[in-house]
Amino acid sequence: MTDTQTQQHTIIAWLEDKPSVLNRVTGLFSRRNFNIESLTVGHSEAKGISRMTFVASGTERDLQQVETQLDKLINVIHIANVTQEPTVIREMALIKVTTNSQTRGEIMQLVSIYHASVVDVDMTSLIIQIVAPEDRVDSLIQLLDQYGIEEMVRTGQVAMVRGSSRHGHSHGVATVAANGHATPDNGQNANGANGHTENANGVNGARA
Amino acid sequence: MSELKTGGQIIWESLIHEGVDVVFGLPGGAILPTYDDLYKYNYPIHHVLVTHEQGAAHMADGYARATGRVGVCIATSGPGATNLVTGLGTAYMDSTPLVAITGQVSKSLLGRDGFQEADIRAISMPVTKHNYLITDIRDLPDALKEAFYIARTGRPGPVLVDICKCVQQASMEFTYPTTVNLPGYRPNRLTPDPDVIDRVAQLLNEAQRPVIIAGQGVSMAGAEAELRQMAEKANIPVATSLLGVGTFPATHPLSISWGGMHGEAYCNYALQECDVLFAIGARLDDRLTGAFSTFAPKARIIHVDLDPAEMGKNLIIDTPVVADALLTLRALLPQVESNEHPAWLGQINEWRTDTTERDILAQETDELVAPYVMRQLWHATNQGNCTVVSDVGQHQMWEAQYFYHTKPRSLLTSGGLGTMGYALPAAIGAQMGKPQEEMWVIAGDGGFQMTMPELSTVMQERLPIKIAIINNGYLGMVRQWQDVFYNKRYVGTPLFNPDFVKIAAAYGIPGRAVTSKEDVFDAIRQAQNIPGPYLLDFQVEEFTNVYPMVAPGKSNADMIRRGRPVEN
Ligand SMILES: Cc1ncc(C[n+]2csc(CCOP(=O)(O)OP(=O)(O)O)c2C)c(N)n1
Ligand SMILES: [Mg+2]
Numbered sequence: 001m002t003d004t005q006t007q008q009h010t011i012i013a014w015l016e017d018k019p020s021v022l023n024r025v026t027g028l029f030s031r032r033n034f035n036i037e038s039l040t041v042g043h044s045e046a047k048g049i050s051r052m053t054f055v056a057s058g059t060e061r062d063l064q065q066v067e068t069q070l071d072k073l074i075n076v077i078h079i080a081n082v083t084q085e086p087t088v089i090r091e092m093a094l095i096k097v098t099t100n101s102q103t104r105g106e107i108m109q110l111v112s113i114y115h116a117s118v119v120d121v122d123m124t125s126l127i128i129q130i131v132a133p134e135d136r137v138d139s140l141i142q143l144l145d146q147y148g149i150e151e152m153v154r155t156g157q158v159a160m161v162r163g164s165s166r167h168g169h170s171h172g173v174a175t176v177a178a179n180g181h182a183t184p185d186n187g188q189n190a191n192g193a194n195g196h197t198e199n200a201n202g203v204n205g206a207r208a
Numbered sequence: 209m210s211e212l213k214t215g216g217q218i219i220w221e222s223l224i225h226e227g228v229d230v231v232f233g234l235p236g237g238a239i240l241p242t243y244d245d246l247y248k249y250n251y252p253i254h255h256v257l258v259t260h261e262q263g264a265a266h267m268a269d270g271y272a273r274a275t276g277r278v279g280v281c282i283a284t285s286g287p288g289a290t291n292l293v294t295g296l297g298t299a300y301m302d303s304t305p306l307v308a309i310t311g312q313v314s315k316s317l318l319g320r321d322g323f324q325e326a327d328i329r330a331i332s333m334p335v336t337k338h339n340y341l342i343t344d345i346r347d348l349p350d351a352l353k354e355a356f357y358i359a360r361t362g363r364p365g366p367v368l369v370d371i372c373k374c375v376q377q378a379s380m381e382f383t384y385p386t387t388v389n390l391p392g393y394r395p396n397r398l399t400p401d402p403d404v405i406d407r408v409a410q411l412l413n414e415a416q417r418p419v420i421i422a423g424q425g426v427s428m429a430g431a432e433a434e435l436r437q438m439a440e441k442a443n444i445p446v447a448t449s450l451l452g453v454g455t456f457p458a459t460h461p462l463s464i465s466w467g468g469m470h471g472e473a474y475c476n477y478a479l480q481e482c483d484v485l486f487a488i489g490a491r492l493d494d495r496l497t498g499a500f501s502t503f504a505p506k507a508r509i510i511h512v513d514l515d516p517a518e519m520g521k522n523l524i525i526d527t528p529v530v531a532d533a534l535l536t537l538r539a540l541l542p543q544v545e546s547n548e549h550p551a552w553l554g555q556i557n558e559w560r561t562d563t564t565e566r567d568i569l570a571q572e573t574d575e576l577v578a579p580y581v582m583r584q585l586w587h588a589t590n591q592g593n594c595t596v597v598s599d600v601g602q603h604q605m606w607e608a609q610y611f612y613h614t615k616p617r618s619l620l621t622s623g624g625l626g627t628m629g630y631a632l633p634a635a636i637g638a639q640m641g642k643p644q645e646e647m648w649v650i651a652g653d654g655g656f657q658m659t660m661p662e663l664s665t666v667m668q669e670r671l672p673i674k675i676a677i678i679n680n681g682y683l684g685m686v687r688q689w690q691d692v693f694y695n696k697r698y699v700g701t702p703l704f705n706p707d708f709v710k711i712a713a714a715y716g717i718p719g720r721a722v723t724s725k726e727d728v729f730d731a732i733r734q735a736q737n738i739p740g741p742y743l744l745d746f747q748v749e750e751f752t753n754v755y756p757m758v759a760p761g762k763s764n765a766d767m768i769r770r771g772r773p774v775e776n
Contacts, residue, residue, distance in 0.1 A: 015392075016391065016392060019341075020329060020330075020333075020341070023330065023333065024333060027333050027334060031334055061520060064520065065517065065520075065521060068516045068517035068519070069517050071516070071517075072515070072517055073338075073392070074337070074338040074358060074390060074392055074393045075392050076392050077391050077392040078392070
């Protein structure tokens with residue numbers, strides 16, 4: 001465990017789509033005074049399961065704490081730290097830029113170089129949409145800044161591992177150095193409810 | 209079509225399905241439909257009326273810690289629910305399985321700041337393992353089923369179910385679910401990986417100076433016998449955490465008591481000097497370790513816990529073992545070799561002798577001090593054949609130092625949150641769960657007053673709880689910090705106390721003040737011989753400090769210790 005080097009981590013979490021889940025997640029971050037650089041949540045391919053991508057900086061040990069604590073939340077189905085994996089990471093931004101007849105052409109050229117697009121035009125402004133890795137979004141914004149950015153909104157980053165889907169919702173992802181094999185808890189107490197069928201799916205992440 | 213059941217009926221019938229026969233609570237408007245159903249349908253559940261909802265949560269906690277079953281408390285919305293929070297936090301920190309049921313305003317009133325609305329789901333989020341807000345009766349059976357399942361499985365903890373009044377009043381066909389559907393929760397009893405067991409066994413077998421540190425998790429897994437077998441086979445000294453007290457008999461020759469801020473000095477030396485530390489079912493918090501970076505600096509640490517989030521949370525761990533304590537010990541036992549460790553045990557005994565020589569009880573004094581009371585209580589209870597519920601402060605540390613616990617679950621105390629006021633209500637819950645057990649409360653004069661009104665609950669339930677107040681006229685532990693770190697500026701710590709014996713008498717509880725050493729044993733005997741509750745007001749020397757003491761943030765190697773008698 002490297003305890004000193006700070007690094008940016010990209011983590012994906014699959015959450016049950018239930019009220020207050022986001023509250024639980026952000027509460028966990030804020031309690032540990034943990035700063036999130038970007039966080040997005042939306043539907044996944046599976047009904048009832050949302051997918052969250054967040055980017056945060058910290059030591060490996062910090063991140064391991066965040067991951068294992070997150071994983072303990074009942075509504076969190078699983079977690080994957082994809083920082084070390086080949087990943088497609090994208091962010092979308094809408095940027096409203098001030099234009100006039102002189103600058104419009106130049107701006108359109110930038111738009112085309114960045115494979116961005118213009119989604120709204122009026123006499124004095126343009127709305128540009130870009131979908132790209134974070135650094136390209138940053139760089140376009142920097143260039144557009146000279147023309148005057150009236151408004152801007154960024155979605156935060158979403159990530160997906162390349163290649164065949166090991167990280168779909170139906171495949172558990174171990175994040176913990178869990179060196180154990182799961183055997184169902186047969187409930188030491190009376191009435192030990194154990195209708196649990198979730199241990200399938202090759203989940204080897206331990207959860208307590 | 210089966211008959212319709214109200215939400216209130218569903219709550220009680222679900223509790224019955226879970227084997228609940230006692231709940232601790234106090235009603236109010238938003239939970240009244242549920243209370244009314246208890247009356248109307250005469251369910252076989254005993255409701256213990258408390259004087260304050262904090263007491264209800266501590267009672268459920270004490271019940272759970274004493275019995276291992278899930279404790280249940282119940283409160284109304286708003287202030288009823290917020291009054292539970294301290295008790296939930298206490299249970300959360302110490303991993304106690306409990307279910308809290310709260311009434312909530314009706315769904316149509318949510319978010320309108322109506323009378324007695326408090327967002328208890330949000331408020332309780334950081335102090336519960338999980339929680340629910342139920343706005344639709346169709347979600348109620350699953351939520352209750354899940355609440356009990358989550359509370360008692362894996363690493364246990366409190367779960368709160370907040371139920372809108374309209375849900376309690378609505379009705380539907382009801383069958384209690386037989387399964388839970390929690391895709392994100394897999395509370396498996398983990399078997400350790402054989403390779404990891406090999407490595408752990410090798411570390412233990414090669415160790416020159418091994419120490420085991422056992423926490424409450426050992427008792428939760430029911431692994432006390434296996435722990436003892438392993439310790440005896442390899443002659444490894446066993447320390448415990450504060451919550452682990454009782455998991456290994458304190459009178460066993462291999463017991464080295466418990467370590468940390470007020471742990472025995474010889475135990476702290478052993479922890480600082482060991483070369484392999486086998487920690488099992490303990491979370492290794494700062495009160496145990498002192499400054500994290502200075503703890504057990506020569507040791508390779510093996511950490512066994514079923515909660516992966518505990519691995520490396522505070523310390524750098526050489527070999528993490530995310531597994532069940534019992535299964536781990538069973539796997540290890542055949543691989544751990546017999547061993548003697550004569551030099552190491554000899555060294556520890558030297559430290560132990562030094563500790564004994566500095567013991568306050570070895571000093572000639574007529575003064576009545578709390579350690580003396582603790583030791584006499586241990587003798588009077590047939591060497592600790594009882595359950596002690598201690599509060600928080602100096603007396604708590606002395607109890608754990610001087611009362612030798614040999615039975616699992618025989619010390620109930622708020623370790624993680626350090627909640628003053630815990631002892632009396634927790635003892636009420638514990639006694640409800642174990643009616644035959646001799647139950648002793650040991651509380652400071654400060655903490656006792658925080659939940660003292662629960663004396664009425666003791667009488668209402670006719671519980672034979674014996675109460676020992678360690679009355680030093682101060683918020684003693686804080687006074688000790690002021691003594692040591694703030695140049696004796698005793699601000700906010702001298703107490704204005706009532707006459708505790710008269711207070712008890714007002715509730716109908718007999719009692720006696722004890723001011724001298726000679727009377728201690730006799731007074732304890734009197735308390736034991738009188739059927740029913742009894743209160744002893746031990747008026748002890750005011751300025752006695754707990755030693756050893758490690759300053760917060762310092763290394764356990766830098767203990768402030770009581771002087772040797774010759775040096776005095
Ligand atoms: C609810 C709560 N408030 C404050 C504290 C801080 N605190 C820790 S020990 C202590 C003193 C306890 O005094 P007393 O109950 O008389 O016990 P003593 O230390 O004198 O044995 C205090 C105030 C606490 N632990 N819990
Ligand atoms: Mg006191």
